[in-house]
Amino acid sequence: MVLRPATRAELPAVLALLADEERVVDPASVTVTPAHERAFADIEADARNEILVLVDDRDLVVGCLQVTYIPGLGKGGAERALIEAVRIRADRRGGGLGRELMRRVIARAEARGCALVQLTSNKSRTDAHRFYDSLGFARSHDGFKLAL
Known part of the structure; x- marks a missing residue:
């Protein structure tokens, strides 16, 4: 397995992982919008952001996540890593x-x-919570979001 930054060509595979956690979505069926x-x-142009993919020996994207490195004054001025959108292909879990x-x-x-790695997880994802605990x-902390 190789962990590396995603390429533009892998964007459909990443979007397929994000589309449905419970089943495998064919990347060819995903619409990549201008947004x-x-x-x-x-993300690709920002040195503090990465979309990372986990790729198997057949070059199949089997996992992904986004990590954002946040500078801060706390923790002695060290960065913290914020991990989001963690996904593993449903058939490879x-x-x-x-x-x-x-x-x-x-x-x-x-x-x-980085002095700290942090993430949030939807309250409904109890299996993911057990995984992060492990x-x-x-x-x-409790997290708060405001949809705009």
């Missing part, structure tokens, strides 16, 4: 890929000098 194109280009994906992105953040994440 997706702009967002991907903005249960074999340790999620754990491997998270282990690698945490190591990447640590190598960058990785050592602490439920230390």
Whole structure:
């Protein structure tokens, strides 16, 4: 398995992972909109943002996530890594890929000098919560969102 920044050609595969957590979505069936194109280009151009993909030996995207490195004055001025949109292909779950994906992105953040890795997870994703607990994440804060 290789963890690396996503390429533009892999955008449909990433969007397919984000489209449905419970089933495999064919990337060829995904519509890549101009808004997706702009967002991907903005992320790719920003040194503090990455869309990372986990790719198997057949070059199949089996996992993805977005990580944003946030500078801050707390923690001695160190960056923190915010992880979002963590997905593993539905037919590849249960074999340790999620754990491997998270282990690698945490190591990447640590190598960058981040003092903290944080994430949020929808309250309905109880399996994901157990997974993050098993990785050592602490439920230390309540999150709030305001849709605009």
